[in-house]
Amino acid sequence: MPLRPITITVNGIPRSHAVEPRTLLVQFLREHCGLTGTHVGCDTTQCGCCTVHLDGRAVKACTTLAAQADGGEVTTIEGIGTPEKLHPLQQAFRRHHALQCGFCTPGMVMQGIDIIRRGQAGDPVTIRHELEGNLCRCTGYQNIVDAIHDCARQCSRGAATAAAGQSGLANGA
């Protein structure tokens, strides 16, 4: 099929590329934009390592066509903080030792921000339900749940929705 030009605003910057219509959003991010923080774990909608925010809502970039996101806004793990100034949820992951190998972490953080944004981080049981689409083979989840719970308690939901970018929590909020 002919290449189709699409434009997706990624982390606030419009990115235009001509892509095959079958290109997945995760391929667009990794191969066309060079943003390799969004991981491909299973490629079958199960593991959640590819979770990004599309127009403010967490989706799986391995099960979304790049063309579906044409004209939309995407936030990836690269768009929420920097090594010098981590996002509050990244800080919470560090405090709680919420990662070991780190492969699932970008998806966990992006999903965690979405959980907090929707006001679903008030108790560990609800957080566990909300993480049903994210797999971690290292941690046993306990510290991931703790980090999201702790971050939600420290950052008001207001801060989560009035944040820089559409992703939620402002840096340093």
Added chain:
Amino acid sequence: MTMVDFDYTRPRTLDEALALLAAHPEARPLAGGQTLLPTLKQRLARPTLLVDLQALGELRGIRIDDGTVSIGAMTRHAETASHPGLAAAIPALAFLAGGIAHPQVRHMGTMGGSISNNDPAADYPAALLGLGATVVTNHRQIAADAFFTGLFSTALEPGELVLRIRFPVPRRAGYCKLANPASGYVTTGCFIAETATATVRVAVNGAGPCVFRLAALEQALAADFSAAALAGFRAGPQGLNSDLHATAAYRAQLIGVAARRALAMALRPPVGTATPLAA
């Protein structure tokens, strides 16, 4: 996985979408893509063109009028799960929507896409059949009893598109699924509704090749809408699915479990989310 090659288009109007589907017999409508894209990755479908329906505003949204809830085909599961008016009118339907797959899928997946696919392990077919919903297409209105015709099969004809689903608001209703703990797909589920005119409908999903009604339970519950009506009920395994997850006999057993829990929800609105498989 590289998908088979196809073209993509995003029409701006319903007329344009219908014209594209009519002109391209090998085209497929794309709703949320949460089933279609995995299907394409496995090369179980080979459409030449995907017609993305996301820009068609008339296919979105939930309207609640006198005794009827109307849900647009492109309404996402997350919107259905969190709509305050729907949660008040048909709490069992909002509860069901909130238990489909997981949050990321619920942000993309749609009611119209789910029912058009009619996966036996899907949730919405049980709600449509249990509530006696009507499927509104570009050609006609189809009663849920006539819509779901078999394994991954519906009454939809080529070029026919689901526009909205209309649900009569029941007096009370409940849903329970016993989900596969790894995939979340329905091993067996049951939707029970007492309609506004006091008839009882019982729909079972996940257990057979296609969602079906359970006349024996409907009659028992019509006579006595209480847990006592289910005492001693046992479903038979005839015609039920057997696979590596559950035998037909086990699914038959789960029908009774799901029915009792769905009835308990109908009798006493619940708090919480999907019931785990452990019974």
